[in-house]
Amino acid sequence: MxxxxxxxxxxxxxxxxxxxxxxxxxxxxxxxxxxxxxxxxxxxxxxxxxxxxxxxxxSIKKGDKVVSIGGIHGTVVAVKETTVVVKVDDNTRMEFSRNAISSIINRKGDGATASSKKKSKKEEQVSAPEESVEAPVEEVSAEAEKKDK
Missing domain, CATH: 1.20.5 (Single alpha-helices involved in coiled-coils or other helix-helix interfaces)
Known part of the structure; x- marks a missing residue:
């Protein structure tokens, strides 16, 4: 069993x-x-x-406009091996570590980066309708002045 x-x-x-x-x-x-x-x-x-x-x-070089990780905007005056000297105001220069640079806003030779170009295109699209709205208002006000005379 x-x-x-x-x-x-x-x-x-x-x-x-x-x-x-x-x-x-x-x-x-x-x-x-x-x-x-x-x-x-x-x-x-x-x-x-x-x-x-x-x-x-x-690729940071002299003349580039940069933003630090702390939000400080300035222009690169000198580039060293591990640091970057940034001109913040007329007489103010600050030395940052390269790693403290968050982004490059404008390149000296290029004029603008791709993100800046995208922003400018959006601004152009936004500004275009404003112009068309303002033109008829001026015409209406000119017609109103003619009627008043």
Whole structure:
């Protein structure tokens, strides 16, 4: 009778061992998918942003208008190996670490960066409707003056 019970229990243990390997496999696949998702949503974009920032900091030159991470606006007067001297006011010059420069607003030779060009295009689009609204108002006021005379 004892052997009968052990024979009946043997298939259950074999099935249980197979299900644990299956559940371990799904666990590994799930963790693998999570790692891939994190790579594409977090790690890869951060590396791209770091690379762009490094290129921007290495391309700073005299005459560029920059903004520091503290929000200070100024013009680059001198570029050293690890620091940048920024002219903030007529007689005020500040020396910043290169890493403290947040962005370059205007390049000396280029005139404006791509983000500045986008902003100026938006300003032109916004200013265009204002001009068309103002013109009829002047015409109406001129017609009103003619009627008053």
């Amino acid at each position: 004892l052997s009968l019970i052990s024979v009946m229990a043997a298939p259950e243990t074999a099935g249980a061992a197979g299900s644990t390997t299956g559940s371990m496999m799904t666990t590994f696949v799930t963790f693998g998918l999570i790692i891939v998702i994190f790579y594409f949503l977090i790690i890869r974009p951060q590396r791209k942003k770091d690379k762009e920032t490094k290129e921007m900091l290495s």
